[in-house]
Amino acid sequence: MVERRNLTVEEWEAQLGQQVRAARVARGLDQAHLASLANVSLATLSNLERGKGSTLKTLIAVARSLGRTDWLENFAPEVTVSPMQMLRAKQRASKAAVRVRAPRRKQSA
Numbered sequence: 001m002v003e004r005r006n007l008t009v010e011e012w013e014a015q016l017g018q019q020v021r022a023a024r025v026a027r028g029l030d031q032a033h034l035a036s037l038a039n040v041s042l043a044t045l046s047n048l049e050r051g052k053g054s055t056l057k058t059l060i061a062v063a064r065s066l067g068r069t070d071w072l073e074n075f076a077p078e079v080t081v082s083p084m085q086m087l088r089a090k091q092r093a094s095k096a097a098v099r100v101r102a103p104r105r106k107q108s109a
Helices: 009-026 031-038 042-050 056-065 069-075 083-098
Strands: none
Touching: 009 042, 009 056, 031 042, 031 056, 042 056, 056 069
């Protein structure tokens, strides 16, 4: 079995399509009914399930219709650290690393 992180785009499309089909069948829905619920065409849903290209809009509509918004939450996890805070911390660290004091000169008496 291929590790998921090494899948091609086409393989990911096929995997997602299989998951959509499995969720549809588990809910006892035929393609026409799910397409109607998601407000997409039957051909569009068929393409999604076969991994033959789809839009993000279609995936979201179908996932919502299947009650599987948890799939979408994994795409956009809640941000716990602000990217700006990370950038500022990195800038402060790089500035601190650059500051090197010259040795003090000995004063003659």
